[in-house]
Amino acid sequence: MSEAASPPVIGVIGNPRSHGSRGLRGEALRRVAAQAGERVLLREPEDRAALRQALSGFARAGVRVVAVSGGDGTLREVLTALPAAWQGKAPDIALLPAGKTDIVAGDVGHSGRGALGLRRLVKALAEGVALRRVERPVLEVNWPGEATRRLRGFLFGAAAFAEGHRLANAKLHGNGFFGNAAVGLTVAAMFGRAVLSGQGTLAHGQEIQVVTDRVARPTGNRFLVLITTLDRLMLGLWPFADNGKGPVRWLDIQARPRQLGRALWAVSHRGSNRSWMPAAGYESGLARQVDIQLHHPFVLDGEVYVPGEKGVTLTAAARQGFVSV
Structure with a gap:
């Protein structure tokens, strides 16, 4: 031919x-x-x-x-x-x-x-x-009870993550901040508001229930929930531990997290010792399935979505190949 x-x-x-x-x-x-x-x-x-x-x-x-x-x-x-x-x-x-x-x-x-x-x-x-x-692995988001509704992507975030997304769109992207600059400023603003503000989502969190492989995490409000199947995030930030098995990496931070400065230092130094973090309200690990019950919008790869009555379920059974020169 x-x-x-x-x-x-x-x-x-x-x-x-x-x-x-x-x-x-x-x-x-x-x-x-x-x-x-x-x-x-x-x-x-x-x-x-x-x-x-x-x-x-x-x-x-x-x-x-x-x-x-x-x-x-x-x-x-x-x-x-x-x-x-x-x-x-x-x-x-x-x-x-x-x-x-x-x-x-x-x-x-x-x-x-x-x-x-x-x-x-x-x-x-x-x-x-x-x-x-x-x-x-490709993160698949399903709405329980709605068989035809699903999304596939790589980065899911709720609570402070959704607030950070709103902040970036409202204050940063319109002023010419993109990429690492926007991410850095958003992280700084989120943590600053969490420390200084006495009200709102970042201070009190949102009511979210996280279940990893049928194991329910502690109940209560959440400052941040983050889930991905990527191996690297921007700015070198890596808040995930290697506890458990499965392709889905999850992070669950209770509202009013303690020692925020120490935690931010830890997640910016991949592999650092984090044995103190669960007791301070930071839990993370690996799973095959994560079920999330929440009542506020979440973000998947830059877009805001509304959960169903039974929340959302996240799995990662399929893998996607990527090529580059």
Whole structure:
């Protein structure tokens, strides 16, 4: 089969509404895709139905690498749509980060932003260069009693995490703070408010019940609940212990946590001794399933969602491959 007749090597899902894909950057991505000819299929779906259609088209065309030009939210939508849209073995994903924080790309790697990353991918595959490949378990969020409602992503957060997300959108992103700068300022603001404020979510927490592999954690209000299947977060922060078994990493911090400064130092030094933390209200570990009963919105990969009457259940049975140059 000639090179011209070969199927597309890369299918690209572009999100022109992502922070890093607007204006000239979006035009540059389209230009690189056009120059690649039949080796690239670029789709910019406007809604979830169009996204499923685009992914199904990629599968029929023989695409084995799907590049995602967008942020963590765009990746979440692609991962959620893949099982219904793709028959057989799922494709590898290549990230072209264009979001506000791009936490997943910071863990699994990427080939560069937008047009630069796509150009490097096209060149590497055309020349037969082996791509770096890693796998991560995919976090699946289900609403008990609602069989058709589910999401797939990588980072779940509630209570102070949801408040931090609101703060970042309201105060930081609009003023030009993104990536590590936004994360650092958000963490500082959250901990500062938790120490200085005498009221509100950060002071009193939210009523949340966490159950890990059918073991109920202590009842009461929570300052922060964080769950992920990634191996690294931004700024080197790592609040998870290796207790237990399973692909789901969970963190459960009781409201009015003690020794916040010492705790922040510990989570910024991965592997530090944290034997004192459970007694101070910080618990974390590994699990196969986490059930969360909560009444306030939570955040999954940058988007706010409302839990069901029975809360949400989180598992991670499937794994996703990521490739980069």
